[in-house]
Amino acid sequence: MTTKEPRKATLKLAIASGKGGTGKTTVAVNLFHFLSKNYSLKTQLIDCDVEEPNDLLFLHDFELESEDIATQLIPFIDNDKCSYCRKCVSYCEFNAIVVIPPVNFAEVNPSLCHSCGACLVACEDGAITENPVEIGRIRSYKNGQEGVLTEGRLKIGSAMQTMLIKDTKQHTHEDMDVILFDAPPGTSCPVVETVADADYVILVTEPTPFGLYDLKLTVEMLRELQKPFGVIINKGGIGDQKVQAYLSKQEIELLGEIPYSKTYASKYATGDILNNISIETEIQYKAIIRKLMARYTRDEGDYNFKR
Amino acid sequence: MKEITILSGKGGTGKTSITAAIGSIASDVVFCDNDVDAADLHLIMKPAIREEHIYIGAWTASIDQSSCIDCGICTDHCRFDAIHPDSHGKLEINPFKCEGCRLCERLCPVQAISSLQSTNNNWYVSETRFGTLVHAKMGPGEENSGKLVSVVRKRARELAIEGNARYLINDGPPGIGCAAISSLTGTDLVIMVIESTISGLHDARRLYELIHSFSIPTYALINKFDINPTSTAEIEEFLKEKSIPLIGKIPFDKHMVNAMVKGKTIVEYSDQIEASKVITKAWKKLEHYLK
Numbered sequence: 001m002t003t004k005e006p007r008k009a010t011l012k013l014a015i016a017s018g019k020g021g022t023g024k025t026t027v028a029v030n031l032f033h034f035l036s037k038n039y040s041l042k043t044q045l046i047d048c049d050v051e052e053p054n055d056l057l058f059l060h061d062f063e064l065e066s067e068d069i070a071t072q073l074i075p076f077i078d079n080d081k082c083s084y085c086r087k088c089v090s091y092c093e094f095n096a097i098v099v100i101p102p103v104n105f106a107e108v109n110p111s112l113c114h115s116c117g118a119c120l121v122a123c124e125d126g127a128i129t130e131n132p133v134e135i136g137r138i139r140s141y142k143n144g145q146e147g148v149l150t151e152g153r154l155k156i157g158s159a160m161q162t163m164l165i166k167d168t169k170q171h172t173h174e175d176m177d178v179i180l181f182d183a184p185p186g187t188s189c190p191v192v193e194t195v196a197d198a199d200y201v202i203l204v205t206e207p208t209p210f211g212l213y214d215l216k217l218t219v220e221m222l223r224e225l226q227k228p229f230g231v232i233i234n235k236g237g238i239g240d241q242k243v244q245a246y247l248s249k250q251e252i253e254l255l256g257e258i259p260y261s262k263t264y265a266s267k268y269a270t271g272d273i274l275n276n277i278s279i280e281t282e283i284q285y286k287a288i289i290r291k292l293m294a295r296y297t298r299d300e301g302d303y304n305f306k307r
Numbered sequence: 308m309k310e311i312t313i314l315s316g317k318g319g320t321g322k323t324s325i326t327a328a329i330g331s332i333a334s335d336v337v338f339c340d341n342d343v344d345a346a347d348l349h350l351i352m353k354p355a356i357r358e359e360h361i362y363i364g365a366w367t368a369s370i371d372q373s374s375c376i377d378c379g380i381c382t383d384h385c386r387f388d389a390i391h392p393d394s395h396g397k398l399e400i401n402p403f404k405c406e407g408c409r410l411c412e413r414l415c416p417v418q419a420i421s422s423l424q425s426t427n428n429n430w431y432v433s434e435t436r437f438g439t440l441v442h443a444k445m446g447p448g449e450e451n452s453g454k455l456v457s458v459v460r461k462r463a464r465e466l467a468i469e470g471n472a473r474y475l476i477n478d479g480p481p482g483i484g485c486a487a488i489s490s491l492t493g494t495d496l497v498i499m500v501i502e503s504t505i506s507g508l509h510d511a512r513r514l515y516e517l518i519h520s521f522s523i524p525t526y527a528l529i530n531k532f533d534i535n536p537t538s539t540a541e542i543e544e545f546l547k548e549k550s551i552p553l554i555g556k557i558p559f560d561k562h563m564v565n566a567m568v569k570g571k572t573i574v575e576y577s578d579q580i581e582a583s584k585v586i587t588k589a590w591k592k593l594e595h596y597l598k
Contacts, residue, residue: 021319051482057505115386157517160485185318185481214345238564265534269503269535269537
């Protein structure tokens with residue numbers, strides 16, 4: 001073992017779901033609130049749902065602290081230097097380059113480019129250079145007592161959400177006790193990117209056939225990634241009992257069950273979930289946090305969750 | 308034939324339940340589930356699979372450690388931070404980080420790197436009680452969902468034209484990124500399903516900006532409009548400002564979930580409840596606009 005620099009341990013939790021609209025944002029924002037206010041932990045919430053970042057809508061009185069423009073490097077082909085050999089075209093696995101020798105045409109389609117740099121290596125004429133092109137903004141917000149919110153916000157029309165999630169995750173603040181990654185819906189690459197560095201994943205589902213089906217897909221994904229995880233059932237009381245049955249059969253930990261409440265849904269609708277928090281809600285989230293805390297052991301500053 | 312895509316920006320606003328309900332109302336429709344990441348439409352439509360296809364996905368590289376000379380050229384050129392020494396100090400590629408650009412494979416001086424294409428994605432053409440459904444099942448953690456969306460849409464369009472269907476209806480993915488863009492390009496019109504919440508509106512605004520950049524005619528449905536009158540009023544104001552016709556306001560109804568549990572569309576469950584009536588009326592309005 002190489003000796004590690006002594007460092008402060010940061011607990012990294014991701015919140016994901018598979019199905020959209022199950023309550024990821026609600027859970028993320030509440031955990032952020034309770035961890036920082038009731039447990040006095042320095043907490044950073046990173047909104048990785050860069051296509052539709054919503055966390056800020058529920059955090060009032062947060063002020064913008066920094067803004068970075070996230071970019072992607074897009075190759076540019078200099079027609080004066082290009083010999084139209086098409087080697088770059090053969091290197092590009094994403095079909096992002098069009099070269100038509102008879103008419104001296106050579107161009108890169110930015111919406112297909114993954115910025116892998118293969119075309120630069122391919123080009124023997126020194127005709128390709130790269131320019132940064134905006135894919136979104138990464139903003140951090142602060143409110144004295146409640147820690148930091150960082151959100152990635154995809155530029156409308158950009159298809160590079162996974163790249164932006166990667167950049168957004170680079171904006172972790174030092175000296176945090178807990179970092180929460182709020183994931184986008186789905187089970188494909190953006191979700192994999194969001195949960196990649198997490199010590200533990202909190203899955204939020206709803207007790208409906210759609211909720212269960214998408215939960216199973218997400219569980220399959222997390223097992224492939226070998227990530228430890230637990231489940232919160234949100235909107236309890238609607239639908240059926242099949243999610244509970246699935247969890248006990250699969251021996252997946254149920255972290256908590258939050259009943260559906262029309263009053264709560266109405267508070268959510270106006271972005272008001274952190275004001276006048278009810279006793280029931282407080283008890284539910286504190287129980288979830290206690291369960292989480294009981295699950296890990298610390299080893300040389302790393303958090304180890306039982307799989 | 309008119310192609311209609313149902314989108315929302317925010318997830319869980321009711322796209323799939325509404326698409327299925329339209330299945331009970333409309334005739335001569337081909338359906339296509341564009342939410343290939345977390346496809347749910349088949350849970351209601353219960354398809355009988357007629358054709359099964361494998362979608363060949365992205366490349367993933369791996370290193371043959373017995374021939375690797377540990378020169379590090381691949382690591383230096385990988386822009387996705389996918390190549391690192393394993394616990395024995397030999398280089399290995401993290402398949403989840405690999406973008407499939409194959410640059411490492413091309414640069415390796417001893418040909419120790421090879422790539423394989425994922426065959427972990429399937430797509431299907433099926434028959435349902437509502438007509439033909441084209442749908443997919445993506446392997447977990449797979450890339451390129453946008454490309455798979457293009458594949459299923461292309462086949463659905465062919466089937467709709469061959470079968471003289473009047474409509475092709477795409478149940479879209481959440482978000483506004485690559486999958487949403489793929490389900491949007493070239494469609495004749497979009498139905499935005501807006502949940503009556505602050506996030507529903509925020510996400511619909513971003514989605515509308517995307518749709519507008521493609522100049523596609525857009526209609527709106529507000530879902531769960533009675534949860535909060537303030538947010539519904541704000542949504543209506545937004546629709547007015549952008550001149551987006553509102554074709555219906557669906558109330559919150561636990562029967563929507565009960566219908567889903569029974570594997571039925573809300574209209575099959577009961578055509579007498581308010582939600583069914585609103586969706587039926589909305590579809591008739593839309594057909595009228597399309598004439």
